[in-house]
Amino acid sequence: MPVPGPGYSITVRAEAPAAASSAGELTSAVGDVGGVLTAFDIVESHHDSVVVDISANVLNEEHATEVTNALDQLDGVHVRKVSDRTFLLHLGGKLEVESKVALRNRDDLSRAYTPGVARVCKAIAVNPEDARRLTIKRNTVAVVTDGSAVLGLGNIGPAAALPVMEGKAALFKKFAGVDAWPVCLDTQDTEEIIRTVRALAPVYAGVNLEDISAPRCFEIEARLRESMDIPVFHDDQHGTAIVVLGALRNALRVVDKPIEDCRIVVCGVGAAGSAIIRLLKRKNPADIIAVDSTGILTTDRDGLDDNLQWVADNTNADVRSGTLHDALAGADVFIGVSVPNLIGADQVATMARDPIIFALANPDPEIDPLEAHKHAAVVATGRSDYPNQINNVLAFPGMFRGLLDAHAHHITDDMLVAAANAIADVVDGDRLNASFIVPSVFDSAVAPAVASAVKQAATGG
16 A cells, blocks of 8 residues: 655645644544645644644645645635645756855956966866866766656656756765766757767766666667766666665575575566676576566567677576566566566565565565565565665765766776675674665765775776
């Protein structure tokens, strides 16, 4: 049963009688229709009435209307206004540019701008590498999207993708001190995207590709990596893979199984699933079974693109065929990056001893976590309202902090594995248990640990 969360929160401003019973009636009305009260504030108080702001978490727009109507129908209560707290947070955007230098007088202006700035420009013209030292380039990342595969929303275009990219940039700054900026491109042509990102590169020390649909994302990333001297990271692929690998390492410690003995089922072979499989291969599991909407991926399937062909060639050593349910029989680990409600407790029961379930489809996972727990030893999701949240914010801020600090020009698989190990190591043996296999996204130790590991892998130090 879904539970209202802060992602859909409203504040209802209502006028009510100044009676002792009013507060109880108002809060009860919210609870009676399934709302979760989060705040109750008196805005105005008069002899015969009060004006209150009632904040509550709801499920969706229809539920918000139901909560509002329940309040408005109380005797003597009049709803004045309803505000969506998520929209309020986004008003005017979530980012701003702030100068790091004081501009108090003519002398300051002469050094920061003309004529003094010309000397700095000349120095960079002579030695372009000085741009990393003397400009924002040293700490700035471009968050690039074409809006073709945004969260669970699909192809909504660059303007509609901008709130997500703003949020990403805010997370970079909050968790790792990296200055990131949204670059939302009004094109979904592969060649034009590659050309545009190359043209923008002088400003940035790294590129974070985001929410670009598969299979185009694979070619875009590969060609940008080949042609640019700054690191290119596709977070939907590698960020997810890093956190999954780190979480799986700890989950396997909980159930006391070496990965070399485990058969792993990965459901969903798009950007995230493919990257997870590629990184898992570095740990030599007994086998990986890739499954998509057609069933178990095999080498004899017709019409495979380059990505799926690689996956087919490097998985399914026992040449299994059939459905997802067939793949799960006897498997040790299920990793889902696909669509909701694909499996139930009955399928988990067919898996090997102490199965591990990572059901990462958002907002609704491949299996209800409560159902999974009937037979699974460890359960993780992508949601914040369940234990063991697999969230990319554990990876990408620290990843880029390390890359920038190392002045890295490229990203290697060794860096990705180092980041995954660093995330896993933050959960020490005293804290590790089935409900705590990854640290909180707000754990201040995570980003520095990842940054240090990535920098060491990049510099060999």
